[in-house]
Amino acid sequence: xxxxxxxxxxxxxxxxxxxxxxxxxxxxxxxxxxxxxxxxxxxxxxxxxxxxxxxxxxxxxxxxxxxxxxxxxxxxxxxxxxxxxxxxxxxxxxxxxxxxxxxxxxxxxxxxxxxxxxxxxxxxxxxxxxxxxxxxxxxxxxxxxxxxxxxxxxxxxxxxxxxxxxxxxxxxxxxxxxxxxxxxxxxxxxxxxxxxxxxxxxxxxxxxxxxxxxxxxxxxxxxxxxxxxxxxxxxxxxxxxxxxxxxxxxxxxxxxxxxxxxxxxxxxxxxxxxxxxxxxxxxxxxxxxxx
Amino acid sequence: xxxxxxxxxxxxxxxxxxxxxxxxxxxxxxxxxxxxxxxxxxxxxxxxxxxxxxxxxxxxxxxxxxxxxxxxxxxxxxxxxxxxxxxxxxxxxxxxxxxxxxxxxxxxxxxxxxxxxxxxxxxxxxxxxxxxxxxxxxxxxxxxxxxxxxxxxxxxxxxxxxxxxxxxxxxxxxxxxxxxxxxxxxxxxxxxxxxxxxxxxxxxxxxxxxxxxxxxxxxxxxxxxxxxxxxxxxxxxxxxxxxxxxxxxxxxxxxxxxxxxxxxxxxxxxxxxxxxxxxxxxxxxxxxxxxxxxxxxxxxxxxxxxxxxxxxxxxxxxxxxxxxxxxxxxxxxxxxxxxx
Numbered sequence: 001x002x003x004x005x006x007x008x009x010x011x012x013x014x015x016x017x018x019x020x021x022x023x024x025x026x027x028x029x030x031x032x033x034x035x036x037x038x039x040x041x042x043x044x045x046x047x048x049x050x051x052x053x054x055x056x057x058x059x060x061x062x063x064x065x066x067x068x069x070x071x072x073x074x075x076x077x078x079x080x081x082x083x084x085x086x087x088x089x090x091x092x093x094x095x096x097x098x099x100x101x102x103x104x105x106x107x108x109x110x111x112x113x114x115x116x117x118x119x120x121x122x123x124x125x126x127x128x129x130x131x132x133x134x135x136x137x138x139x140x141x142x143x144x145x146x147x148x149x150x151x152x153x154x155x156x157x158x159x160x161x162x163x164x165x166x167x168x169x170x171x172x173x174x175x176x177x178x179x180x181x182x183x184x185x186x187x188x189x190x191x192x193x194x195x196x197x198x199x200x201x202x203x204x205x206x207x208x209x210x211x212x213x214x215x216x217x218x219x220x221x222x223x224x225x226x227x228x229x230x231x232x233x234x235x236x237x238x239x240x241x242x243x244x245x246x247x248x249x250x251x252x253x254x255x256x257x258x259x260x261x262x263x264x265x266x267x268x269x270x271x272x273x274x275x276x277x278x279x280x281x282x283x284x285x286x287x288x289x290x291x
Numbered sequence: 292x293x294x295x296x297x298x299x300x301x302x303x304x305x306x307x308x309x310x311x312x313x314x315x316x317x318x319x320x321x322x323x324x325x326x327x328x329x330x331x332x333x334x335x336x337x338x339x340x341x342x343x344x345x346x347x348x349x350x351x352x353x354x355x356x357x358x359x360x361x362x363x364x365x366x367x368x369x370x371x372x373x374x375x376x377x378x379x380x381x382x383x384x385x386x387x388x389x390x391x392x393x394x395x396x397x398x399x400x401x402x403x404x405x406x407x408x409x410x411x412x413x414x415x416x417x418x419x420x421x422x423x424x425x426x427x428x429x430x431x432x433x434x435x436x437x438x439x440x441x442x443x444x445x446x447x448x449x450x451x452x453x454x455x456x457x458x459x460x461x462x463x464x465x466x467x468x469x470x471x472x473x474x475x476x477x478x479x480x481x482x483x484x485x486x487x488x489x490x491x492x493x494x495x496x497x498x499x500x501x502x503x504x505x506x507x508x509x510x511x512x513x514x515x516x517x518x519x520x521x522x523x524x525x526x527x528x529x530x531x532x533x534x535x536x537x538x539x540x541x542x543x544x545x546x547x548x549x550x551x552x553x554x555x556x557x558x559x560x561x562x563x564x565x566x567x568x569x570x571x572x573x574x575x576x577x578x579x580x581x582x583x584x585x586x587x588x589x590x591x592x593x594x595x596x597x598x599x600x601x602x603x604x605x606x607x608x609x610x611x612x613x614x615x616x617x618x619x620x621x622x623x624x625x626x627x628x629x630x631x
Contacts, residue, residue, distance in 0.1 A: 016418055023415040027401065027408050034403045034444075114399055116364050119387040120416050287365045287380060 020120070021128050028132035036140060043141040046092070047148055050084045057081065073219040079249060081155040083217055085148070086245035091214065092141065093173045094180035094240040096130065100204075103188030104197045107286070116283065123185060123279060130181055161248060168257055172244040175264045179239055182271035189275060192282030211235055213242025219251070236267040294468060294500045295338040295361065300370035301524075302331040302356055330356040332524035333370070338502070343494050345515035346504040349612050353524040354504040358470045361502070362392040375467055388417055391461035395473035399457060400445045406456040407441040410463060417464035424463065431459045435489055451482030458486070462493070471503040475510055487513045508604040520608075522615035536601050539611040542575045544600050545585070550593035558592065570595075575602075 032039075061070075061077040070076055075083065103126070106112045115122035161169070187204055191197045209215055211232050218238055221229040232238055243260055246252045252260055308324040309315065331353045338344055346354040359365045360372065363379035363386070372379060377386035393399075400409040414424040432438040435455040445453060454474065461469070471490075475483040491514055494501055505511060511518060511532070518535055520528040528535060542563075549555050549570040559567055563575035576584050581599060588594065601607070 016415075020415045023412055027404065027412050030408060031401060031403050110397065113359075113364050113392075113397075116382060117362055117387065117392050118416055119384040284366075287363075 021124065024125060024128045025132050028129040029136055032133050032136040036136075039137060039140045040144075043137070043144050046088060047144070050088055053084050054081050073217065074251070075217060075219070076157065078155040078157040080217070081152060082157070082249060083245055085152055085155070086248050087214060087241045089145075090173065090176055090241045090244040092137070093134070093244075094176040094212075096180050096184045099126070099130065099181070099184045100188040100197060100201045102126075103185060104191035104195075107191040107282075108195055112286070116287070123275065126185060127181060134177065158250060161250060165247060165250065165253075165257070168261055169244055169248045172239070172247055172261055172264060175261070175268055176239055176241075176244055178268045179236060179264065179271065182268060182275050183236065186271055186275040186278055189278040189282050192278070192285055207235075208237055208240060211237040212240040213238055213245065214240075217246075217251075218242045236271070239264040239267060293337040294340045294342075294375060295336070295502075296373045297334055297336040297361075298371045300331060300334045300357075300360060300372055301329065301368045302353075302360060302365065303327050303329045303368050329524045331360065331367075334521075334524075334526055336519065336526065336529070338500060340500055341494075341498040342517060343501045343515050344503070345511040345518045346502060346521055347511065347518055347608060348504075348521035348527075349616075352521045354521055355472055356524075357521070358392065358472050358502065358504065362390065362470055363387075364392075388464060389466055390468040390470065391464070391466040392470040393457055393461045393472065393474055395454065395471075395476035398445075398453070400453070400460060402446050403444055405442045406437075406445055406448075406460070409445070409456075409460055410441075413460055413463050419464055427463055427465065428459070431462055434492065435459065435485070451478050451485075454478060454482070454486065455489075458489070465497065465499075467499050469499060469501045471501065471505075473505055474503070475505060475507055483507065483509065490514055508608065512604055520611055520615065522612060523619045525619070527615040527618075528611065532604075535611060536604070536607050539614060540578075540602050540607045542577050542602065543581055544573065544602050545576050545581070546571065546573045546598040546600075547588070547592075547594050548596035550595050554593040558588070 057077060057080045060072070061080070064070070064072060072080075112122065115125070160166075184204075187197065187200055190200060194200075211218075218229065218232055221232060223229045239260075243252070243264060247257055247260070304327075305325045306328050307319075308326050309319055334353075334357065346357065348354050356365070360367055361374055361379055363382045366380045375386065375389055377383055379386065400406055401412075410424075410428055413419075414421075419427070429438075432441060435458070437452060437455050437459070440448060440452055440456075445456065448456065458474065474490075475486055478486070487510055490501070490503075494514075503510065503515065516531055518528070518530065518532055519526060520535070528538065544565070547558070549558075549572070552569045555567070555569055555572060558564075558572055561574055565573040565575060567573075585597065585599075
């Protein structure tokens with residue numbers, strides 16, 4: 001995000017800037033490895049809610065079967081379980097534990113000063129740090145993830161999707177990471193205006209939970225009397241969980257899939273700009289009122 | 292040309308006034324009362340290259356606010372300031388590479404990692420060449436005697452050790468200007484002394500400009516030739532340490548070692564006796580009366596030894612602070628009296 005740094009930054013060569021971020025990345029990795037035990041347990045815990053979902057939907061499909069149908073909103077039982085597993089993957093990219101509260105804490109206790117005093121950008125730091133954290137996480141989580149997916153392989157009724165879909169799926173995962181990061185950092189930056197952002201974070205989490213497809217596939221949302229389903233289409237939340245999973249499972253295809261990817265990218269850009277503006281104005285306010 | 296030039300610098304905050312009680316809190320939801328606080332009020336100051344200046348003042352006097360203004364963390368309400376030819380609150384990277392701020396109560400190192408990692412990060416942030424970085428780091432860790440702690444996570448270090456690491460981290464890029472906000476707060480006497488010695492030596496060899504705030508007189512008397520007393524956001528005194536003693540202490544402390552317990556007789560009744568530990572007596576004498584008083588005593592009593600000294604710096608400063616507070620109070624009263 002260095003383009004927003006004042007003109008003076010130009011005196012640094014691209015090479016030097018890359019060195020800064022690379023060192024930062026290494027340091028963040030080292031820091032993260034301190035907590036590897038905590039990570040292992042955290043990863044396995046991620047699948048616990050999925051397990052309860054599997055049992056719940058098993059019971060529901062049992063009832064549905066009695067009326068002679070085998071699917072709900074085009075999801076068969078296997079699709080439903082596969083959906084939850086894919087959502088777990090998407091959320092492993094888009095969820096940003098501690099980002100909002102971390103920024104709010106830094107503003108409140110004044111640690112944010114560091115980024116005013118030192119010639120380094122806060123958001124860039126946080127992003128590099130987050131990438132490092134995520135990579136360490138994936139490294140450690142690969143084994144448990146692989147195990148769960150191997151055990152659940154039969155739920156993927158249609159098997160592995162085409163190469164084209166796989167590429168779009170991975171692109172959507174990278175974008176969902178960026179979207180989650182910039183959305184949550186924007187919320188964290190609100191702390192420049194209101195010191196306490198816990199309730200805002202809670203609202204965000206709730207919206208995320210219901211409208212991202214984390215709780216259930218968005219196809220299950222009602223279209224009448226109020227068109228909730230259509231409404232959710234206009235929000236950024238669905239790209240945090242539903243969209244990557246839907247791409248992988250073939251629920252969105254062809255031009256629809258590319259359109260979704262483009263909208264996701266636009267949301268990322270939107271939140272990059274928003275959070276950038278918020279940072280600049282927040283710092284202005286911070287330095288005007290106190291610190 | 293002075294390194295730091297401050298002209299009529301002011302900073303005021305609007306502070307939300309909350310009254311006690313639930314009703315007041317509810318009222319506060321709709322209508323808020325604010326009070327203007329003048330943290331720094333019309334300060335002018337010049338600091339030349341290589342000076343080591345102490346900012347002294349009671350809590351809330353505006354010392355830290357001044358340092359924050361100088362390091363560009365906050366913008367002033369009015370006035371101008373230039374440090375190394377830059378306006379601090381423009382936060383240009385050219386400026387940010389040339390100064391450092393160390394706050395005794397804030398931690399800038401990575402908590403879970405060895406200090407060496409934080410140093411390496413600073414190396415790249417400030418674009419220091421590997422060769423120079425290694426040389427500076429080894430020199431500094433050697434001087435502060437922390438080389439063996441480099442690979443230990445910062446959270447496992449003691450407060451004193453951590454402070455030393457903070458200092459090293461701030462000095463790696465050889466800042467031309469260094470702001471130190473209570474660097475020895477909470478440290479034991481030995482650690483304090485060590486840091487004082489280090490700062491003194493460092494400043495003498497590097498000839499950089501240092502501004503320091505501290506509540507420990509030892510820090511100030513060991514390090515700074517020039518002392519600026521700030522009270523209520525205004526500069527109350529600017530000069531050498533000796534000048535402060537001259538200006539704010541009206542008396543000297545005299546200690547007499549008498550030949551025997553009997554020669555003490557009659558002296559106990561002197562005004563301003565501080566302590567009597569026979570055959571020793573300690574008392575306060577007005578500056579201009581020292582010669583006369585001693586002459587009289589020597590004529591009448593058997594005295595073995597005489598020590599005449601300035602009162603402890605702490606006392607002098609305390610009296611300077613209360614002086615400043617009184618002056619401000621009277622100023623305020625005149626303002627209030629003149630306004631309807």
